[in-house]
Amino acid sequence: MSGLQPKILVIEDDPQIRKFLTITLTSHDYTVIPAETGREGVRLATSVKPDAVLLDLGLPDIDGAEVISVLRTWSKMPILIVSARDHEDEKIKAFDLGANDFVTKPFGTGELLARLRAALRDAIVTIAEDTVVKVGDLCIDLSAHKVTVRDNPVKLSPKEFALLKVLASHAGKLLTHKYLMQKVWGDAHVEDNQYLRIYIAQLRQKLELDPARDQFIVNEPGIGYRLEAAGGSE
């Protein structure tokens, strides 16, 4: 990270969760700006100009979706949603409004940090073409078109590789179905995301050699996929 500690605005009404988020993030060299309500969060966002926002969707005063819309009127800063499992519609709506990613309650610290890192990184740099991406036991050499899992080479078809490459160049970040379709199959197929599911399944078949240990591709129903090691430890 470039010199200064990144500032994270945490908008969360539950004091316990706010506390453990503060401790976790502070100990990983982030500066935490806590906000209890949506209104306070919006105000702080304008005055402090954080590097990223961690937003709980279940706020007491205003709808989380409203916070996103307000922030998006003037800023492109990464917004991470913290949402409950049984509120998928809210999650999808938040994503449509411009949220970048989310963690589902209850979440582990590893997962949270990985998402945050991915969001911040994507905001600053895009990964160079010649990088080697490592996700857990999966290793992808983007320039040499080589993929290995625990040093076992994996043979992928060109389309499968193209798909993995898109996922790998945004490792840790949630990519929408639409984005993936467009990047791999071009504009014509954007709406038809059933191919995508079949290709992802084929990739899993080849990459996730030991189903109990390897879950490199994470499915976010209704939204998209991300490439991420389990527990978020990259």
Place this chain on the structure above:
Amino acid sequence: MHPPRFDAHATPGSRFFAYATWWQALLSLASVLTVAGLSYGLIAAGFPSPESLGILFVLPVLCAAAFFELRLALFTVVLSVAAYNLVLIPPLWTFNLNNPQALAKVVVLLIVTLVVSALASRLKRMTREGQAREDILTDLYLLNQDLVGKTSVKDVCEAAEQRLGVITRMPCRIFLESEMSDIRSKTEFTPHFQERPGQWSAGVDPRLILQLGEADSRLGTLVFTPQEGERIVAESFPFRFLPTLAGQVALAISRAMITEAHAAQTRQADRERFMSAMLSSLSHDFKTPLVGIIGALETLQSRVDADARDLVSDGLTEAQRLNRFVVNLVEVSRLEAGVRPKCEPVHIRDAVSGVLRTLRPLIGMQTFRIIIEPGFPLLNVNPSLFDLVLLNLIENAIKYGPLEGDITIEARVTPDGVLIDIDDDGDGIPTPLREQVFTKFYRAAEGDRKIAGTGLGLYICREIMNVYAGTVAAIDPPDGTGACMRLSLPSDITLPVLVPQEEAE
């Protein structure tokens, strides 16, 4: 309703009736003799107008007609006319119809007594009917009094049985249609039961059987059991009016049934309100602290020494188990409240991978195999619900299987849908328990194994599969060991996809 009808067997002919008739005949004879004796005495004492004594011979006939049956009245007419002839028409103590005067006297008396007896018995019948009408009105009133205000079907039946018992002076029982499936009442009932709605059925069976309600919507059956040796006279009071009373009872029963159904509906609504209140309090008061606990323990994990890390990791496992339980509980309440979340195409491989990722902390040395038939369709279901089914089944396979077990997840296409088998090699589920394990909170291995659980997992699997017209069942394991859980889904929720023809390599 039809008026009560009656079988030949039920005709009054018992000894009691014969006995009474003899007595009445004797009484009539006695009264005729008295009148004859009195007339004779008066004439002997020099009564001035023997002729006028003839009117006395109408009296026994009048009495017989007023108090006895018509045939006894006619019998008395014969006796009276004969006695008149013997005593009042000379020569004394002989029948004399030879002269026209004597014949005329006898004929006049005959006509008078016949008319009198006809009139008197008609009068008697009318009085009796009036009495009966009054009685039945009283009975109806009392029955209504008993039935009014009874809200439960049971109370109505009990009150009706009691009142009808008092009216008919014999034990009475109501068999409700809903109870007829009950074996006890059926055996008590069927041997002589005859299907004749709204009619008496008598004969060999001394009991009186009466249908409650109309033939097309029968509510039940009324059964009167007479005492030993007693017979039911259907045309006599009060049996003649039983159909009216039965109608009243049927009305009260159907009214109580409506009241009961309404009460049940209200109770159900109350329960649902309670459930949703519990649901929201669960999500708030349970889930939020769990997020804090799990987050805090995760943070701790990387900061403590090796000994403490073990403890923290145990705490984390437990907290995650509690979280799965809360998820199950919340989902059960939502399903039971009729919530049906949105569907979207789900690939079985995505679902299994996600579930294994969630269960990762639980997985030890088990080996997993995922076999998916090529061309396996996408499933149009709600992703979280479908994940929950797999999660519970795979969690069971891990929990109830050996530490180094093999767990196979196999997905296949069949002519009418798809099958997904989850096969482990633990102890399996004994065949007689294979249905029971799906009941709410049922646990087969109660106590004897130290495996945590609440018995909700399989119940919720079944609830979710029901939403998609699918099934979940414990089947005979194809490999002969362990448990094999089979999910099946009908083809109308599958979305076949063409495997894209890829550019050749």
